[in-house]
Amino acid sequence: MAEQIRIGVFVCNCGSNIAGYLDVKALAEYAKILPHVVFVRENLYTCSENGINEIKAAIKEQGLNRVVVASCTPRTHEPLFRGTCAEAGLNPYLFEMVNIRDQCSWVHMQEKEKGTTKAKDLIRMGVAKAALLKPQEPIQSEMDPRALVIGGGIAGMTAAMALGNRGYEVTLIEKSGELGGLLLKLDKLAPSGADAVAVARKQADLVRRHPNIHLLLSTHIDEVNGYIGHFQVSASTNGSKTQFGTGVIVVATGARVFRPAGLYGYDGEKVITQLELEEVFKSGAFAAKNVVMIQCVGARNDERKYCSRICCMVAIKNAIEIKEKSPETGVKVLYRDIQAYGTENEALLQRAKELGVIFIKYDPARPPRVEAGKVIVHHDLLGREIELPQDLVVLSTPLVAGEDNEAISKLLRVSLDANKFFLEGHVKLKPLDFATDGIYLCGNAHYPATVREAVSQALGAASRASIPLSKGVMSVEPIVSTLVDEDACRGCGLCVALCPYGALEIVRGEKGRKVRVIPVACKGCGICAATCYHHALSVNSYSDAQIGEQIRAFLEESA
Amino acid sequence: MQYTTDVRLIRLMCTGRVDPTMVAEAFIEGADGIMVVGCHFGDCHYISGNYQARVKMGLASRALGYVGLNAARVAFKQCSSAEGDRFVSHVTTFHDSICEIGPLGSAEKLPLPKLKDRVDTARAALASEKLRWVEGKFTEFQNNGNKYGEKFTEHEMWRTLDTIVIDEIATHGILKEMRKGAASVIELAERLEIAPPAALKYVLALQRRGLVGLAGVDGATPSYRLVERPAKAA
Numbered sequence: 001m002a003e004q005i006r007i008g009v010f011v012c013n014c015g016s017n018i019a020g021y022l023d024v025k026a027l028a029e030y031a032k033i034l035p036h037v038v039f040v041r042e043n044l045y046t047c048s049e050n051g052i053n054e055i056k057a058a059i060k061e062q063g064l065n066r067v068v069v070a071s072c073t074p075r076t077h078e079p080l081f082r083g084t085c086a087e088a089g090l091n092p093y094l095f096e097m098v099n100i101r102d103q104c105s106w107v108h109m110q111e112k113e114k115g116t117t118k119a120k121d122l123i124r125m126g127v128a129k130a131a132l133l134k135p136q137e138p139i140q141s142e143m144d145p146r147a148l149v150i151g152g153g154i155a156g157m158t159a160a161m162a163l164g165n166r167g168y169e170v171t172l173i174e175k176s177g178e179l180g181g182l183l184l185k186l187d188k189l190a191p192s193g194a195d196a197v198a199v200a201r202k203q204a205d206l207v208r209r210h211p212n213i214h215l216l217l218s219t220h221i222d223e224v225n226g227y228i229g230h231f232q233v234s235a236s237t238n239g240s241k242t243q244f245g246t247g248v249i250v251v252a253t254g255a256r257v258f259r260p261a262g263l264y265g266y267d268g269e270k271v272i273t274q275l276e277l278e279e280v281f282k283s284g285a286f287a288a289k290n291v292v293m294i295q296c297v298g299a300r301n302d303e304r305k306y307c308s309r310i311c312c313m314v315a316i317k318n319a320i321e322i323k324e325k326s327p328e329t330g331v332k333v334l335y336r337d338i339q340a341y342g343t344e345n346e347a348l349l350q351r352a353k354e355l356g357v358i359f360i361k362y363d364p365a366r367p368p369r370v371e372a373g374k375v376i377v378h379h380d381l382l383g384r385e386i387e388l389p390q391d392l393v394v395l396s397t398p399l400v401a402g403e404d405n406e407a408i409s410k411l412l413r414v415s416l417d418a419n420k421f422f423l424e425g426h427v428k429l430k431p432l433d434f435a436t437d438g439i440y441l442c443g444n445a446h447y448p449a450t451v452r453e454a455v456s457q458a459l460g461a462a463s464r465a466s467i468p469l470s471k472g473v474m475s476v477e478p479i480v481s482t483l484v485d486e487d488a489c490r491g492c493g494l495c496v497a498l499c500p501y502g503a504l505e506i507v508r509g510e511k512g513r514k515v516r517v518i519p520v521a522c523k524g525c526g527i528c529a530a531t532c533y534h535h536a537l538s539v540n541s542y543s544d545a546q547i548g549e550q551i552r553a554f555l556e557e558s559a
Numbered sequence: 560m561q562y563t564t565d566v567r568l569i570r571l572m573c574t575g576r577v578d579p580t581m582v583a584e585a586f587i588e589g590a591d592g593i594m595v596v597g598c599h600f601g602d603c604h605y606i607s608g609n610y611q612a613r614v615k616m617g618l619a620s621r622a623l624g625y626v627g628l629n630a631a632r633v634a635f636k637q638c639s640s641a642e643g644d645r646f647v648s649h650v651t652t653f654h655d656s657i658c659e660i661g662p663l664g665s666a667e668k669l670p671l672p673k674l675k676d677r678v679d680t681a682r683a684a685l686a687s688e689k690l691r692w693v694e695g696k697f698t699e700f701q702n703n704g705n706k707y708g709e710k711f712t713e714h715e716m717w718r719t720l721d722t723i724v725i726d727e728i729a730t731h732g733i734l735k736e737m738r739k740g741a742a743s744v745i746e747l748a749e750r751l752e753i754a755p756p757a758a759l760k761y762v763l764a765l766q767r768r769g770l771v772g773l774a775g776v777d778g779a780t781p782s783y784r785l786v787e788r789p790a791k792a793a
Contacts, residue, residue: 074570103568107561107647114564121567415606435606479572492688498695500606525605526576530615533691542576547569548584554567555588 012071091135098126128553136478153181155443156252162462164212179204190317227521228438255444288392299398308398489536495528575608583682684727741774
């Protein structure tokens with residue numbers, strides 16, 4: 001027997017936020033005549049304890065099986081009202097929210113009559129959809145309690161250690177034959193002056209000895225399938241293949257230093273990069289008498305618009321190192337802007353100046369020219385060109401995205417930004433997560449970072465990754481795609497090709513090739529449902545029928 | 560931050576959820592304009608949904624435009640959840656343009672029932688398999704190329720889609736007419752306002768697919784009718 005739909009509508013005044021601009025009494029009266037509505041209540045604040053208790057009481061006493069609240073935004077209050085329904089024994093997905101504040105009273109403050117008419121329409125549309133809502137159950141799935149960390153630089157090693165120390169089994173994959181990444185090429189680290197290689201080796205030692213970390217060097221990832229809690233990874237080490245499962249993945253693939261071929265007479269001997277200068281330091285062969293450093297080489301231009309952020313500090317650090325090794329050596333830094341954020345970095349900049357390092361600003365429209373034995377630069381304050389003697393030119397070049405980033409982004413189905421660095425899920429709210437659940441990022445893979453930043457991010461990413469791992473079972477919002485008409489599906493696979501999350505697959509069953517939804521991987525965007533020409537797929541709480549009913553309800557009175 | 564009271568909002572998880580047939584249905588129900596608003600490109604909360612929506616809405620606007628609806632009644636815009644002013648500006652601009660066009664049917668210079676009947680044909684075309692595949696693969700063919708690595712420009716993709724739109728609308732128009740009874744190619748061409756040779760091409764294509772068969776011959780003029788078969792074939 002078909003269920004009799006009994007809808008309760010709660011119209012919120014939101015103090016004067018709604019009641020000050022709309023005729024709330026008229027809205028409540030109007031709601032009473034809508035189809036299936038058996039109970040209407042107007043509240044001063046529906047979200048107050050009073051309001052919540054009225055919803056609960058009405059569900060029980062009036063036998064409501066759908067609840068509509070016309071109030072503010074679902075972004076802040078939907079979880080509360082859903083929870084209220086659940087506490088009163090009503091499936092929380094039989095709740096619908098109508099936004100008559102942000103979408104109505106606040107944006108039509110001078111038009112009470114027309115605004116009220118609009119709010120009536122919005123309530124009618126919400127009620128129409130509510131009548132078609134179906135109960136949903138949270139989707140639960142077991143977590144594979146293992147972690148994969150991609151990249152054995154300082155970020156990757158730190159993340160692996162952090163996860164290993166929490167007791168999770170970690171696989172650390174490094175494409176080269178050695179742990180340590182970019183640190184192995186550096187000399188000293190600012191601002192502490194610590195030896196970079198020693199830092200890397202120490203961490204590498206800990207990683208190698210860690211009982212929970214399974215280290216795979218010289219290893220490439222061939223394939224990644226699955227979703228949070230159930231990733232399947234295929235990798236090959238010198239041609240021999242391995243396969244393993246993991247619950248979460250941390251991307252710590254690092255970045256490369258830009259090689260400034262063709263810029264400022266770069267030759268790797270007399271015109272070198274900061275990285276090469278550090279190698280000269282390490283070999284003890286430094287002997288220059290006049291050093292000119294040029295900042296922003298190959299950065300902040302049309303090709304690479306971004307600021308690599310760390311190169312100013314690298315130059316300052318190396319200028320100080322030169323001055324400390326050889327005080328009589330002249331050091332000039334030609335810069336566009338100096339990035340010396342934070343108190344310690346600012347102190348280093350002051351220290352460099354005290355040691356006699358000269359900073360000269362240049363205009364990118366009139367870049368310095370490197371000639372035999374000298375660098376010519378236009379000095380803005382003097383208003384003319386000056387000549388700087390040199391027997392060594394050091395170019396500060398940006399970090400650029402790793403060459404494997406595109407391949408890895410495809411394997412993991414995660415996004416890259418315009419510069420091919422990995423893109424976080426949300427710039428402020430999810431800085432260490434990807435948009436895809438269960439995959440995290442840290443270090444230079446995301447954007448040029450100092451060692452300290454890379455380490456903080458790695459600890460953060462490991463911490464984020466251990467949230468689902470520690471739960472053992474994961475629960476997902478059931479607003480996901482569903483195969484509502486199996487017979488209609490012909491297994492064509494268009495939806496599978498378009499799904500951004502890899503949440504659909506074609507399986508061969510008794511009825512032939514059919515699509516199958518992997519609910520824990522699905523985010524409910526609805527691309528599949530909007531694409532299926534047989535309407536075999538739908539999205540829970542956003543079905544064709546529900547959206548169609550909203551459209552019809554909107555237009556029925558004005559038609 | 561204030562805007563017109565003439566707009567009603569429907570919340571979706573992602574613009575990628577909007578099936579182009581929903582847009583056609585909304586016009587059949589009597590909407591004067593439909594605007595789909597989602598995240599900025601490259602900033603899609605659902606990775607690629609807005610790229611799908613861009614093509615779907617572009618296609619809806621072209622198909623509906625082709626059957627005589629003023630294509631400016633369909634808009635696809637971007638703004639982030641933090642850009643209230645931008646949203647207001649989109650709504651205001653769209654509302655102004657709809658006010659200028661006037662209520663559904665007025666700018667189209669077609670009686671409403673006829674316009675809605677033609678929109679319904681476009682709706683059927685928008686639901687067709689061929690369009691869905693090209694529309695779905697649009698961004699991939701543009702950025703990564705097809706199976707043979709051939710990349711297509713925006714212009715080439717739309718040109719392809721336009722051709723399919725024209726074919727599908729004619730095909731679904733013919734099927735719809737034939738549901739009313741058998742008809743000759745000349746009659747169909749007149750009713751659909753297309754050239755008789757084009758109508759013949761579509762009828763013969765439908766005949767090859769087994770959807771249409773010969774009903775009889777009146778003098779020298781053959782007439783055609785739908786072939787009775789299980790619904791799933793079309």
